[in-house]
Amino acid sequence: MMKGKKIMLSKEGNYGNWVPANMMKLMWAGDIVLAVLTIVFAAVLKVAVPAWITGVLLVILLAYTLYMWRCREAFDFNKGDIMGDVHQYLVNHLPWDGKGKLLDIGCGAGALTMRCALTYPEAELTGMDYWGKEWSYAKEQCEKNAKVEKVSDRVSFQKGDAASLDFADETFDAIVSNFVFHEVRTAKDKRDVVREAFRVLKKGGAFALQDMFAQKALYGDMEQFVEELKKAGFQEVHYIGNIEKQDGLVPGYIQTPWMISGAGLIYGIK
Structure with missing residues (x-):
């Protein structure tokens, strides 16, 4: 499937909702x-x-x-599908050829993992999540969705903590994550969760991460963080703040402090 064209997930899948x-x-x-x-x-x-x-x-x-x-x-994925639009926005900014292994950090019900699997038919994917009850997501749910989308032969899921990933350094060729890092309770400094994600990414690997990066109370000055990554040797780093306002991605009535506000995307090549 052509990258950039919106991927439509199967209506038979159970992908939950950001409003539980x-x-x-x-x-x-x-x-x-x-x-x-x-x-x-x-x-x-x-x-x-x-x-x-x-x-x-x-x-x-x-x-x-x-x-x-x-x-x-x-x-709702089968109605307004704003969740799908936000996921597609992330995938469209991932500078990857789809060859190798991809990790989805905080995969929830596996919707972003499935979108990546359908976008990159040659990739091997791993979805990782803590799966708390408050979100009504589960590993079994992810595995059923993978079967529905006919990608279960190259997609696997495992429980884990985004602040302490159970993978060796430079394991993956690409990493993605969507609105997860700010929810990680085991890390006081949310930048540390981002750094942990980069730890398992290979040198030259691609990344696209979305979170509340434009909220300075959580992440401080993101432009300064970008410069820090460049000085650390990253080949390419881009940051887009307030993505909810980009290209009509999120309707105005949802751009509120209690829904989606101060979101951002950081992407590039390590």
Whole structure:
């Protein structure tokens, strides 16, 4: 398949959503509880102040629930497919010929891994993730998706910590990662997680990493970090800040601090 052309994943795959189903269930449950309390206070107990308080809280929570539901629909791979667009943006910036081994750090349900596998039919790929329950992702889910996409013969998955990768130095010819590093709780300095990713990349290997790089509270001055990598001997390093604003990649209503804001892409050749 031609690199640059958007890869469409199978609708039979189960790739989850950046707005987890469990989160939506809790929010809808909260709406119901507040609605019941408001009715009880107003119609049964006839106490105005508590009814007003729960009523206002209901309006606020319901508005936020509907907003998150809209975001979930937009992210869905079979609907708005913004998750697919963001993954494709990363793959399009990976300067690799597809020969050798690729590591997807924090693969989740394997969506980015599958996109890379379909883009690079000669590559051998490894997806790694910690698979916490809060994201409703699992290794078995990834393996089923690989079978659906007919790439299971050259794709494998394993559990691991992005802050301490279980691979030897310079194992991979390419590395990718999408919105994972800022979530790694075992590393206080998120730049250390990026450095750990580079440790397992071969000299001359390609990389494309997306995260909240434009948020200085997490990563500091990324231009300075780029210069640090160049001084360390990297052949080529590029940085694009605020990718959510690039080419209409992410709708304006999703460009919020609690959704996608201050995202960035760093890519090049080690």
